[in-house]
Amino acid sequence: MFDVIRTAKMTPSNVAKLLNVSRVAVSLWMNGHSEPHHLIRRRVDRLLRAVDAAVKAGTLPLSEDVPRKSRHAEIARIIHRQLEKMSLSPVSE
Numbered sequence: 789m790f791d792v793i794r795t796a797k798m799t800p801s802n803v804a805k806l807l808n809v810s811r812v813a814v815s816l817w818m819n820g821h822s823e824p825h826h827l828i829r830r831r832v833d834r835l836l837r838a839v840d841a842a843v844k845a846g847t848l849p850l851s852e853d854v855p856r857k858s859r860h861a862e863i864a865r866i867i868h869r870q871l872e873k874m875s876l877s878p879v880s881e
Contacts, residue, residue, distance in 0.1 A: 790818045792840045797849035802863050807831055838870040845870075 793803060800814040807814070807828065816822040817832075824832040842848040847866045854862055 789836070792836055792843060793818060795849070796839050796843050798839065798863060802860055803835065805860060806835055806864060806867060834871065835867065838867045838874065841870045841874060842866050 800818055801811045803814045803818075804811040809828065813822070813824075817824055839848065847870075848863070850859060850862055
């Protein structure tokens with residue numbers, strides 16, 4: 789399920805910030821030790837769809853020359869743009 793996150797070279801921290809959840813929870817999901825709670829499952833699904841669309845569009849993964857300090861902001865911008873294109877609400881709602 790979270791293979792697209794790895795393909796996009798996003799970290800658990802990136803995903804956690806976008807979903808407003810803990811990095812540990814995301815790490816557990818990504819490593820198959822648990823699954824997202826049913827109350828946030830819809831947000832997670834929207835994020836995964838947006839990431840998949842960004843990978844297919846070639847906007848993710850980011851180039852290695854994007855500075856580390858600005859990587860999350862750039863990822864967030866790309867994800868929000870994809871959600872708008874897909875007519876979906878932000879993942880943090």
